[in-house]
Amino acid sequence: MNILRIDASARLERSLTRKLATHFLETLLAGTPDSEVAKRDVGVTPPDFLTEAWIAAAFTPEKQRTEQDRRVLAESDQLIAEVKAADLILIATPLYNYGMPASLKAWFDKVVRIGQTFSFDLSRGDVPIEPTLSGKTLVILTSSGEFGFEPSGIRHADDHLVPHIQTVAKYLGAETVEIIRIEYQEFGDQRHDHSVERAFQNATTCAQKLARSLNTHRAHKLHL
Ligand SMILES: Cc1cc2nc3c(=O)[nH]c(=O)nc-3n(C[C@H](O)[C@H](O)[C@H](O)COP(=O)(O)O)c2cc1C
Secondary structure (H helix, E strand, O other): OEEEEEEOOOOOOOOHHHHHHHHHHHHHHHHOOOOEEEEEEOOOOOOOOOOHHHHHHHOOOHHHOOHHHHHHHHHHHHHHHHHHHOOEEEEEEEOEOOEOOHHHHHHHHHHOOEOOOEEEOHHHOOOOEEEOOOOEEEEEEEEOOOOOOOOOOOOHHHOOOHHHHHHHHHHHOEEEEEEEEEOOOOOOOHHHHHHHHHHHHHHHHHHHHHHHHHHHHHHHHHOO
């Protein structure tokens, strides 16, 4: 299995999402030892923001692109190649100001691209945009200072992180989405300790389940 790990926290050693992602991956790799992991650390090296030149180049048909267009699109080409190669995408991201870190948004803006991850066709009527990738699993690991952002929680209406990622995830080809949250970081009390403990347990369970399902799928293919 090819795994793409995206880290979006600006923190390194103290980051909870980075620790949780490492634990998730270690568990997953224990069950699927021949998996390959690619890493893209947008927290440390954010992609450039979009420019007018980038948009013009992306919407120019490939054969008509100039050398300059190709240079402008090079970073996006690389990020898209990483997404295309992945069977499982792991996004480890903090909640910043009730949404995704700007670095992660910059990554999505470079990855979701016409002719690469979606097609646009007005003959499809009111739904002209269709994803071109499919069959991937997306695991979202988040951490927040406050709590209650889950669908039944008191701050669900303020969660512009998970619902946003879920909306754009179809352009990553994600068909299965798993979500694990750490909460209460700013309170630093027992509720936070329990939340961390629960998130690590959920990460273990989720990684073991994904490893099992991959191995079952493989065994099934071998017997066909
Ligand atoms: C710039 C910034 C903005 C934040 N905004 C929010 C917020 O809107 N809501 C919230 O609950 N926590 C917020 N937090 C707290 C983080 O989500 C929390 O510290 C989380 O653990 C960060 O992830 P990390 O541990 O992987 O770095 C913010 C933290 C920072 C640094």
